[in-house]
Amino acid sequence: MNIFLPKQIKKIIKIFEDNNFKCYVVGGAIRDSLLNLTPNEFDISTNALPCNIKSLFKKVITIGETYGCIKIFFENTWFEITTFRIENNYTDFRHAKFIKFINSPKLDALRRDFTINSIYFNGKSLIDPFNGIEDLNKKIIRLIGDKNLKFYEDPLRILRALKFKSKLNFKIEFLTLLSLKNNFYLIKHLSKYRIHEELHKIFENLYSYDSMKIFSILNGFQIILNSKFKIFNFEKILKLTNKFHIRLFCILYFHSDINKLLIPEILKNHLNFNKTELYEINLIFKILQEKLFENNKGFIKFLIFNYDYNSTFFILNVLNTYIPSCTDILNKFFKIKWGYEPIKIKHLNIQLRKILKNKKNVTKYNKYLITLVHINPKLNKRDLLIHLLKNKFKF
Numbered sequence: 034m035n036i037f038l039p040k041q042i043k044k045i046i047k048i049f050e051d052n053n054f055k056c057y058v059v060g061g062a063i064r065d066s067l068l069n070l071t072p073n074e075f076d077i078s079t080n081a082l083p084c085n086i087k088s089l090f091k092k093v094i095t096i097g098e099t100y101g102c103i104k105i106f107f108e109n110t111w112f113e114i115t116t117f118r119i120e121n122n123y124t125d126f127r128h129a130k131f132i133k134f135i136n137s138p139k140l141d142a143l144r145r146d147f148t149i150n151s152i153y154f155n156g157k158s159l160i161d162p163f164n165g166i167e168d169l170n171k172k173i174i175r176l177i178g179d180k181n182l183k184f185y186e187d188p189l190r191i192l193r194a195l196k197f198k199s200k201l202n203f204k205i206e207f208l209t210l211l212s213l214k215n216n217f218y219l220i221k222h223l224s225k226y227r228i229h230e231e232l233h234k235i236f237e238n239l240y241s242y243d244s245m246k247i248f249s250i251l252n253g254f255q256i257i258l259n260s261k262f263k264i265f266n267f268e269k270i271l272k273l274t275n276k277f278h279i280r281l282f283c284i285l286y287f288h289s290d291i292n293k294l295l296i297p298e299i300l301k302n303h304l305n306f307n308k309t310e311l312y313e314i315n316l317i318f319k320i321l322q323e324k325l326f327e328n329n330k331g332f333i334k335f336l337i338f339n340y341d342y343n344s345t346f347f348i349l350n351v352l353n354t355y356i357p358s359c360t361d362i363l364n365k366f367f368k369i370k371w372g373y374e375p376i377k378i379k380h381l382n383i384q385l386r387k388i389l390k391n392k393k394n395v396t397k398y399n400k401y402l403i404t405l406v407h408i409n410p411k412l413n414k415r416d417l418l419i420h421l422l423k424n425k426f427k428f
Contacts, residue, residue: 036066036154041108042075043156048089050155054081055117057138057153057160064149067169068201077114078153080136086114101134117141123186126222138162146183146190147197148175172203180212188219192231195248199238217251228257229305236277245270254284258303262291272354274347278310282317287355293322316340317348326352328359330374333366334407337376375406375413383418398422 038046042058049056056079062072079086083098092106101116119140120129135141139162142151148168153160168175174197176183176190184190191213194205205213220228235244248254249264267288270280278300285296297318301311320326336345349366352359375381378399385395405421406413412421 036063036159037072038062038154038156039075041110041112042077045077045105045107045112045114046156049079049081052081052085052089054079054085055136055138055155056081057155059138059142059153060145060150063152063154063159064165064169067152067166075112077112078117078138078141079114080117080138081114082116082134086116100129100132118144120144126185126219127187127189129186143178145177146187146193148177149173149197149203151177168206172201173206174198174201174203174209175206176209176212180209181216184212184216184219188216188223189227189231191217191220192223192228192235195244196231196234196238198247199235199241199244202240214251217253218256220253221256225257225303226305232257232281232304233277236280237275241275242268242271249284254289258299260291260295260299262289264289269354274350276347278306278314279317279347279351282314283351283355286318286321313344313347316344317351320348321351326356326359328362328365330365330369331407333362333369334374334376335404337369338403338407342370374410375403378403380413381406381418382413382415388419394426398426401425 038058046056046058056077058075059078060076062075065072081089083095083101083103086103086105087093087095090105090107094104094111097103097113101118103114105112105114117135117138117140118132119135120132122130124130129144138153138160142153142160142162145151148163148165150165151161151163152165159166163175163177174194176194194209194213197203198205232248235241235248238244245267249267254264255261262285264284265288267284269287270283273280273283281304282296282300285291285300286293291299297311297315300306300314306314326332333345333349336348340348345366346363349359349362353361353363369376381399381402383402385398386392389395389398402418402421412418
């Protein structure tokens with residue numbers, strides 16, 4: 034059994050043990066290591082009290098001290114250290130009103146979500162109080178303890194279950210799935226930031242479709258967007274880029290009976306998309322609503338000229354997937370991209386600023402020429418471009 038711990042983590046564990054404290058890495062890092070995946074973050078847990086943790090490290094952040102969480106700065110990296118605790122009496126679907134610091138990692142594991150996230154390792158030995166390794170081997174996602182209570186305490190666990198399913202391609206254990214179904218409505222109590230963060234991971238993970246399907250069957254889209262509409266089969270979504278905002282937009286636009294005119298505003302108000310993502314949503318919405326698309330090189334070059342290759346790709350990807358007349362438009366895009374056809378003004382074989390005395394019309398002339406060259410790249414010859422300009426603008 035090979036569990037990877039960085040040297041910094043090993044040093045931190047040693048500091049605690051040298052001072053007669055227990056210290057373990059727990060959660061996703063151990064789970065991923067046991068699955069031969071690369072861990073992204075390391076959660077450290079100890080029986081040392083917050084005051085003890087602060088005494089062992091020079092630079093700390095104490096914002097979460099009430100909950101036993103101290104951030105330490107060690108060898109140019111921030112780490113979060115959490116004291117073993119038990120907790121209950123959740124008041125806002127997230128925070129426990131009662132917290133007690135304890136000495137036992139086995140009792141600490143009771144407050145955690147899933148068995149596969151409750152495996153402790155200190156570099157020498159494992160503690161696995163709820164048979165998480167067995168569930169890893171069986172590829173099962175199973176809640177610890179009273180399943181209805183766990184989801185009620187923190188409804189984010191509902192989305193986390195779907196996230197792990199989409200990431201690991203595991204099955205959700207029957208009783209956990211039943212409880213998830215019965216308590217799904219609780220996600221309405223989550224902030225749009227927390228919903229956005231988890232959905233983003235669900236939609237972009239490798240095995241996202243089944244989790245998206247469960248989310249849809251349980252009316253997840255209607256709950257988070259606070260709107261009534263029906264969702265239809267959306268298998269086509271798998272052909273699209275895995276960008277969350279584009280996938281969600283397409284589910285609403287092509288796979289639901291929602292009023293299409295409301296989609297951009299609904300997504301803006303109920304989720305936490307950034308300016309770039311909202312811009313891309315509005316862009317593809319405009320192109321679809323106003324039927325601005327054509328399956329030809331001129332349209333593709335127009336997009337590249339006015340936007341960029343990435344934006345053009347996601348627009349064409351949507352058209353290629355959903356518009357019957359555009360099923361080969363991506364092939365044309367790649368031929369243009371790798372065929373070095375003139376797209377931008379800088380690709381014109383003429384520099385108008387150097388040859389025109391009156392500079393005020395340069396932009397207008399350049400746009401006229403690049404439009405012609407988009408249609409026929411053979412026109413991109415200096416003498417011919419000058420002739421076209423003189424013929425059009427009489428100078």
